[in-house]
Amino acid sequence: MHASDHVPADLASLLRSAELRLNAAQRRRLGWLVMQFGAARLYRRGDKLRPEDGLIIVTDPLNSAGAELFYRSLRPGCVVVVPFGENPVFDFLKSKLTEYGTVGTHGADGPHELWWGGIGPIETLVPRAATAERLRVVSCYPRRGDDQGAIRLRQAVERHQLAAHIEPIDSAFDDRLQCAEKADFIARMWDRFAEPLLFVEAGADLHEAPLIPTRLACDLAVHKWNRWEMSARTIYLGRTAAAEAFLAVWQQLAELCPTVWEGALLDQAWCLATSQRSLDTVWLPRSYHALVGDLSESKATIVHDLRSTTADLGPDPSFAAIARAPRRAGRTGPRDALVVMQSPSPSTDSVAVILHDVGTADARAVAATIDAATSAFAAECGGFGRLELTLCAWRDEVDAARRAARSGRASVLEILPGQPIPPDLFASLASGRGSAVVPVPRI
Structure with a gap:
């Protein structure tokens, strides 16, 4: 829905x-x-x-x-x-x-x-009478581990008369799941059931039915710990193509990077998915990710069986500091593309467009330049198969974006807010297949 x-x-x-x-x-x-x-x-x-x-x-x-x-x-x-x-x-x-x-x-x-x-809080904005699609709570836990947490969650969903599927799975560790194991399980549940899915970590308790995501009719709902660090303990996936695309990206990243912390992988999957498809994300409130001992525990919807401490969820030192401020603001950062476009060309060549000085330029000029660059690529891709456009406010962000582009062997195009974008911009760049800074004055 x-x-x-x-x-x-x-x-x-x-x-x-x-x-x-x-x-x-x-x-x-x-x-x-x-x-x-x-x-x-x-x-x-x-x-x-x-x-x-x-x-x-x-x-x-x-x-x-x-x-x-x-x-x-x-x-x-x-x-x-x-x-x-x-x-x-x-x-x-x-x-x-x-x-x-x-x-x-x-x-x-x-x-x-x-x-x-x-x-x-967002809870006060969503009328309880709003239409809510029936969801299914899903969860898993290590087969060789303790099943008491799963029993607690099963009793909670039965108490609220929610559809649910909770099962033990084979895992590399007895006491915890790796990110790839969790993502694979959710992907199986996506193929098996027709309802929207709400993954809840085994061991959690439900104080009331978690219906906000379905009432908001979104693609993805997730909680950001301390406003920037995404948690994989409570994840909602609407029954949409955009949600399915996000899940596929997360599953692939988890398989490629089995040792990376799951919150970082979830964050990167969100960045990749939201830049390529219009992913409608709702940021779940703390009441959907309360911990035992929280002052607001009695009013929470979902309470996870962890003590109220940052030791488990963050801040994790492996999470890049350059990404923290953008995530707090609900946006992608300088190492991530704002928008990714595929062209009809079968070429594997790509172009990275770096838009400088967005922190000091007029907001309308920045927006107009984004519009012009993406429209120019849609009209004439110059033989490039893919475009990635990144916004940078400061010099260190430009350097990070440039390094990322070159590591992917992309041609690099650096532009400024407000400058004219000629219709043959990408064709001209393609003739050199290198890097370019369009020489126009600042405004």
Whole structure:
């Protein structure tokens, strides 16, 4: 099930007037938000919010004072949408709000990340009367290990009358599962059952039925520990092609990197999937990932059988520091592509486009350059089979993106926000099959 494909006429008119390019999944999410919170309002610097404003779209970044004033004028129960969520200039505003979800890019039709958040926990925004598709709780545990945790979870799902499948599996260790074993199990459950899946680590207790993901009609729902570190203890997969693609990427990465911590693999799978397909992600609240001893344990939905400590989940030193700030802001970082596009060309040659100085440039200029570059590649790929576009705010980010591109033997194209993008840009680059910095002045 997905959010309705219907986009209200007034919302479509607002998107046209604001020159916002959204893909189909992002329009569905905005349409769903309109149905829940009323007509959308486009916020401009200096505007005063009204009590009836329930859905606010912010397209221009706010300085620290402006963000503080904006935050204080918001009322509980309203939602803020940032259509250019990939741009780090919006990170400060996002840090003031509770992050609810992200809808990823999809080629030239919608090469931006849509971010949405608000005031207070997401549980208060989802009406309990909202239609919820029936889900299936799935879990597994080492066959040679203790089954008491599985018994506890089975009793919990029976208490809430939820469909469930919990089974022992062969594992390399008696006391824990490797990431590949967990991903393979979830993939088997995907093929076996028709319902959306909610994987819950064996040993967890359910204090109430975990229905928020189905009521929000998303592709993926996961909790971010300390706002940036993704946890594989509670994962929801909607019954969609985008969710299936994410699962396939995660499974493949887990098989290729069996010794890498599962949270890092889950994070990387999310980055790869959300850059190639418009993945509608909901960030589960702490109530879906409570630990024994948490102050809010009594009000939690899912409580895992771990003591309230960061020793198990993070911060993990193997998680790259350069990725932490972007993940806190619900966006990909400088080592990850914002958008990945495949061309009709059968060529294995790829081009990495690095967009400089996004932290100091006008947000609209950055967005327009992203639109122009992806549109140019869609119209004339120059014989390249693949494009990867990365945003960089600082010199060290540019260096990291350049190294990543060269390690993949990609041609490198470095551009600046606001510069003209000629229609034959990629054909010109292909003639040299090397690296280039388009020589245009800064604006």
